[in-house]
Amino acid sequence: MKPDLFEAPDYYNIDDLLTEEHKLIRDAARAWVKRDVSPIIEEAAQKAQFPKSIIPGLAEIGAFGPYIPEEYGGAGLDQISYGLIMQEIERGDSGVRSTASVQSSLVMYPIWKYGNEEQRKKYLPKLATGEWMGSFGLTEPDHGSNPAGMVTSYKDKGDHYLLNGAKLWISNSPFCDVAVVWAKNEEGRIHGLVVERGMEGFSTPETHNKWSLRASATGELIFQDVKVPKENLLPNKSGLGAPLGCLDSARYGIAWGAIGAAMDCYDTALRYSKERIQFGKPIGGFQLQQKKLAEMITEITKAQLLALRLGQLKNEDKATSAQISMAKRNNVDMALKIAREARQMLGGMGITGEYPIMRHMMNLESVITYEGTHDIHLLITGLDVTGLNAFK
Ligand code: TGC
Ligand code: FAD
Numbered sequence: 028m029k030p031d032l033f034e035a036p037d038y039y040n041i042d043d044l045l046t047e048e049h050k051l052i053r054d055a056a057r058a059w060v061k062r063d064v065s066p067i068i069e070e071a072a073q074k075a076q077f078p079k080s081i082i083p084g085l086a087e088i089g090a091f092g093p094y095i096p097e098e099y100g101g102a103g104l105d106q107i108s109y110g111l112i113m114q115e116i117e118r119g120d121s122g123v124r125s126t127a128s129v130q131s132s133l134v135m136y137p138i139w140k141y142g143n144e145e146q147r148k149k150y151l152p153k154l155a156t157g158e159w160m161g162s163f164g165l166t167e168p169d170h171g172s173n174p175a176g177m178v179t180s181y182k183d184k185g186d187h188y189l190l191n192g193a194k195l196w197i198s199n200s201p202f203c204d205v206a207v208v209w210a211k212n213e214e215g216r217i218h219g220l221v222v223e224r225g226m227e228g229f230s231t232p233e234t235h236n237k238w239s240l241r242a243s244a245t246g247e248l249i250f251q252d253v254k255v256p257k258e259n260l261l262p263n264k265s266g267l268g269a270p271l272g273c274l275d276s277a278r279y280g281i282a283w284g285a286i287g288a289a290m291d292c293y294d295t296a297l298r299y300s301k302e303r304i305q306f307g308k309p310i311g312g313f314q315l316q317q318k319k320l321a322e323m324i325t326e327i328t329k330a331q332l333l334a335l336r337l338g339q340l341k342n343e344d345k346a347t348s349a350q351i352s353m354a355k356r357n358n359v360d361m362a363l364k365i366a367r368e369a370r371q372m373l374g375g376m377g378i379t380g381e382y383p384i385m386r387h388m389m390n391l392e393s394v395i396t397y398e399g400t401h402d403i404h405l406l407i408t409g410l411d412v413t414g415l416n417a418f419k
Contacts, residue, residue: 029381031065033057033118033294038328044335045107052108056088056115064119068242069380072120075237077202077244081123082157090116090127092135092155099139099147100155106341110283110334118287120383121390122243128284129198130154132277134161134207137219141261141269150205150221162203162231164194164248165270171196172403173418175267179210181220181255188260190220190253196397200246201233207261208248209270219261219269228253239393241386275351278398279341282354283334285394286327288387289362292369293323295382299373310372319368326365330358349411356404363391 035057042050063084071078085091093109095101102108109131117124138150153159170176179192190210200206206222206229222229228251233244264272297320300311310316337354340346366388370377378385395401406417 028065028069028383031061032298033061033065033291035118035290036293036324036327037331038324039332041328041331041335045111049107049111052089052104053111053115056090056112057118059084059088060115060119064116064123068120068123069383069386072122072241072386073380075235075241077122077126077242079202082160085116085123085127085130086155086157088112091130091157092139092151093131095131095135095139095151095155100152101135101139102155105338106279107335107338109280110338113280113284114287114290114334116287117284118291120242120386121284121288121394122240124280124284124287125198125240125243125393126160128277128280129163130157130161132280133163133273134205136276137163137207137261137269137273138221140272141219141264142221143262145258146221146261154205159204160199160202162197162199162206162248163270163273164197164200164206164208166194166196168193168195172400174209174270175217177209177211177217179208179250180212181210181218182213184254187257188220188255190222190250190255192250194248196234196245197231197248198240198243198245198397200231200248201244203231206231206248207273208250216265217267217269218265220255221259221261222248222250222253222255223259226253226255237393239389239391241389271348274398275346275348278351278355279337279346281394281398282330282337282351282358285355285358285362285391286330286334288391288394289323289327289330289358289365292362292366292384292387293320293327295384296320296323296369296372299376299382303374316372319372323365323368326361330361333357347411349407352399352404352407355398356401356408359391359395360401363388363395366391 089102092101093104097103181188181190230249233246303310370384
């Protein structure tokens, strides 16, 4: 892959709206991605290997639990800092951001919010340093967009719970030390349980042959009569709203992350358009190519403003789930469209691993599907504005 010459676009001087702390945190993450992610990520993706060597670096830039209080090992940052870190990581690769999203919003968040003090103290500090890695099991083979239908369940056996079922499409599963798993009790109520690697009957086979998120490990979580200690049940929230609450946090991070992928595609295409000569002049001098670049920077700028405003609302604890859905849907769609256009601007070179665009494009096909598909988020907005449920 060519050297990483990334320069972040800021067409509307959005930096002026950030604090000095935001910029320091963002710049540290940006520098780390340039130094430690860019040189290795193409090979990791080509080989379909999660680069475990970057785990300590992710912890150092605060990517594991950015907004979790410091007393539990988190970075104690605000929501805009969290967003900026996700943006910078996904500028490197969506799969690396996935690993951080899952660890922070889908594993640390539920333990912090729905767990008791013993659980927080046991798990959060080790998750914050990356000593333990986590996964989040909601999706099942027959229940993706409709998690309420899940069949994974547990029975009360007196001194422990007996867990049975299977989860599919689980990021980090092949190497996770702990999994936050959503399962129904005998009354059909959904609860979260922390399942630990090594528990008998618990296995995590990897899903192979992905054309997307190849630098992220994806797999299953299989439970065959797993004895889960009673103290591993998250006691403070139950029902579908519990996992969906975690998704709100992760979807918010994705709304920022997608901007990073889009910025990298735009920046690469812009530079290429000034260097690549055809018909005696740089291709950036042709109107058709300028149309693409002008539309890209316009959409990136709109997405930046949407994410920043959402971050302000999150900081004030005022962001609604529907507002988060709108930002996730818009910004991922924006990034995927930019990746497709940018790839075309590089002609044949666009399909190679010399440039990051094709990798971003393929990754974004997963990002537009997970954490609620593009269609599901549209229906959430539809329900919010009409009050009429079109899911069922
Ligand atoms: P519905 O009846 O609407 O709601 C059930 C209960 O949940 C509450 N609720 C929410 N709470 C918090 N945040 C949200 N976003 C919420 N949305 C709904 C709701 O108030 C209700 O509470 P209560 O107390 O009344 O019971 O539920 P439904 O069954 O009709 O489903 C609604 C729907 C379709 C929107 C929901 O199921 C959905 O979002 N489906 C998409 C599934 C999804 O996003 N899966 C993601 C799996 S994890 C993942 O993809 C990780 S990828 C990670 C990576 O690698 O980065
Ligand atoms: P389906 O729900 O079967 O949907 C298929 C199509 O039908 C979609 O286009 C959808 O929009 C449409 N559709 C569904 N319902 C409706 C409706 N009511 N109206 C209109 N259209 C509808 N899950 C986890 O729990 N943890 C993870 O860590 C995780 N990581 C993932 C990593 C990757 C790489 C991928 C690809 C997925 C991951 N997922 C994870 C699962 C992801 O959240 C699901 O794939 C997603 O929610 C969609 O579910 P599905 O694939 O079963 O599609």
